[in-house]
Amino acid sequence: MGVDIYRATPTPNPSPQGGGERVSSQLRHASGRGVRVKSGLWVAAYLRRCQVAGSAAVLRRRGAEDAGAIFIKVSRLDGTADLFGPAPQSAFEDARPSDRAFVACLAAQPAPETDAEAFIARQLKFDPDIWVIEVEDRAGRHFIDTLVG
Secondary structure (H helix, E strand, O other): OOOOOEEEOOOOOEOOOOOOEOOOOEEEEOOOOEEEOOHHHHHHHHHHHHHHOOOEEEEEEOOOOOOOOEEEEEEOOOOEEEEEEEOOHHHOOOOOOOOOOEEEOOOOOOEEHHHHHHHHHHHHHHOOOOEEEEEEOOOOOOOOOOEOO
């Protein structure tokens, strides 16, 4: 019986969105293949990153600990919001298949908060294991490293 050894990918570069070090969602197995970080751990690191940057961020809904889809709503505190969700698997880069990539969920960003809430409600009907994070940031900073599209 072998022992699996994992090491974190170093992330010394600050995010272009500001707010400290980036949240890495990738571990490397000793064999060199990528391993995706569990959703619960990624969410905890993301919440901390937002707090360090001075934005209020709360976990509104806890999803499946290992692999629940994560949705991030960024409230601009003026009645509008941006909403980001998991990118389709086909949008991932071949070189970094274990990173978490996000896409804008609504056609117009920012959109009325009611549109963002309606989208989240539809997703909950489809998949009750989703995570929902809400960030309050007047500038609309999302603190997401990999945004596709």
